Amino acid sequence: MNTHRTFPENLEDIKELEKLRKEARDHVVNEFGQLEVKVLLERIDSLAEQIDVNYNLDSLHIFLSGITTEIVKSSWPILKNTVSVGENFVIKPLIKDFNRIEEYLILVLSQSDVRLLKAINDSISVEIKDDDFPFKGSDGKRTDSQNGEFFNQIDKALVKIYNKTDMNIVVVCTENNWSRLMQVADKPSIYYGPVSINQNGTPNSSLASEAWKTVVAIQEEGRTQAIREMQDAKREGKVFTDLLEIFMAVKAGRGDLLITHDEYHQAVKMNGQYSFHSVEDLTLPGVIDDITSDLAWDVISKKGRAIFTNSEEFKSIGNIALKVRY
Numbered sequence: 001m002n003t004h005r006t007f008p009e010n011l012e013d014i015k016e017l018e019k020l021r022k023e024a025r026d027h028v029v030n031e032f033g034q035l036e037v038k039v040l041l042e043r044i045d046s047l048a049e050q051i052d053v054n055y056n057l058d059s060l061h062i063f064l065s066g067i068t069t070e071i072v073k074s075s076w077p078i079l080k081n082t083v084s085v086g087e088n089f090v091i092k093p094l095i096k097d098f099n100r101i102e103e104y105l106i107l108v109l110s111q112s113d114v115r116l117l118k119a120i121n122d123s124i125s126v127e128i129k130d131d132d133f134p135f136k137g138s139d140g141k142r143t144d145s146q147n148g149e150f151f152n153q154i155d156k157a158l159v160k161i162y163n164k165t166d167m168n169i170v171v172v173c174t175e176n177n178w179s180r181l182m183q184v185a186d187k188p189s190i191y192y193g194p195v196s197i198n199q200n201g202t203p204n205s206s207l208a209s210e211a212w213k214t215v216v217a218i219q220e221e222g223r224t225q226a227i228r229e230m231q232d233a234k235r236e237g238k239v240f241t242d243l244l245e246i247f248m249a250v251k252a253g254r255g256d257l258l259i260t261h262d263e264y265h266q267a268v269k270m271n272g273q274y275s276f277h278s279v280e281d282l283t284l285p286g287v288i289d290d291i292t293s294d295l296a297w298d299v300i301s302k303k304g305r306a307i308f309t310n311s312e313e314f315k316s317i318g319n320i321a322l323k324v325r326y
Contacts, residue, residue: 001081003056003073010053013060020083021047024064027085031285039066063089075121076100079262084282084289092293095300096308100219104192105165106211107158109173109181114154116161117204119170122212124204132157151177152184162190170195170211192218226307227314230259233323241318246295248274249324255299257323262310264319265290292320 001020004010025044028037043064050071051060058077063070074097084090106117106124114135116128127134135154158169171178171193178194185191192214197206233239240246243266249255251274268276268291269284282289296306299322314321 001060002077003053003058003060005056005058007054010056013053013056014048016081017048017051017053017060020081021045024083024085027083027283030283031085037066040064043069059093061093063091065089082289086288087286088288088294088297090290090293091297092290092308095293095296095306099307102215102219104167104211104215105158105161105169106207107154107169107171107173108207109154109171109177111150111177116158117207118167119208119211121215122209124208127204128161132160147180148184151180155181155185159186159190162187168192170214172197172207172211223307223309223311224313226257226259226305227309227311227317230257230314230317230321230323233257234317234321238324239317240322240324241320243291243320244275246320246322247276247291249322250295250298250302253302254324254326255295255302255304255322256325257304258296258299258306258320259314259317260292260296260306260308260320261314262308264292266292295320295322 001013001016003013021044025041028040028044034041043066047062047064050069055073057073057075059074061072061074063072072094074093076093076097078093082090101121103118103120105128106119108115108117114133116133116135118125118128135157161167162169169191171181171191172195173181173193174196175194181191182188192211195210195214197210230239240249246255246258250258267279267282268288269279269286270276270288276288276291279287281287288294296308299306304325
């Protein structure tokens with residue numbers, strides 16, 4: 001369900017949660033009765049006690065079973081509020097978040113100030129302080145060779161951290177300092193930048209918001225490249241767009257890249273292990289509310305990639321497409 005961060009809008013979250021909770025309870029009782037799922041019903045009934053709407057973000061995702069209670073708060077809204085009852089959790093929204101959440105480093109780089117910050121999306125989590133950072137600057141009175149060594153030492157320290165964490169680095173600096181860093185960089189691809197803002201006295205929150213814009217642009221470019229990759233693979237005959245063919249290929253472990261349009265959802269009822277038919281009534285027993293969620297998870301669990309997009313360009317391929325490994 002979508003939620004609100006502030007009062008009084010978050011009071012609506014209480015009403016919406018109660019409505020969805022009742023819908024979930026009725027659905028479970030209608031499909032399974034009361035005795036068989038007594039523990040699950042108790043978990044549904046106690047939901048309100050576990051959620052403080054004063055600490056909501058932009059959406060809330062609740063996963064319940066007889067042995068599971070997971071409550072996930074997200075910084076991204078969803079298309080619509082829904083209840084799903086089935087054999088598997090509908091985790092499509094979490095896969096979207098997984099693809100959009102980025103943990104990365106921000107290097108604040110000047111001749112006199114070299115700091116390293118750890119960020120998650122548009123927020124700073126901590127300043128890194130170790131044997132290398134904060135890196136000692138100087139008054140800027142260095143020879144060219146000393147300047148080269150200065151940037152070389154910074155690069156080596158950052159490559160060491162990258163090798164341990166696999167986190168890319170957004171560099172906040174001038175064009176001149178960016179050029180000098182790139183001249184000595186052992187792994188130029190680990191750096192994003194430059195982000196040119198006035199570093200002096202700029203609060204960490206502003207550094208993070210500016211760095212995040214760069215990361216978002218790179219993420220968007222990655223999704224665009226994935227669509228182009230799918231278009232190229234289609235010309236080579238390596239793409240399925242029929243839902244059943246996609247299902248069969250994914251189950252066989254052939255899925256390399258799955259792209260699904262944000263607006264595409266398909267409820268199905270299995271006819272057997274490898275066949276299903278589409279349905280409209282989500283309350284029918286044994287219905288999988290959205291097969292695209294299961295497919296995305298299967299692809300990821302077999303070391304493939306799953307992407308959701310609202311790109312109009314992708315619609316020329318279809319609502320869903322799978323690039324196969326072989």
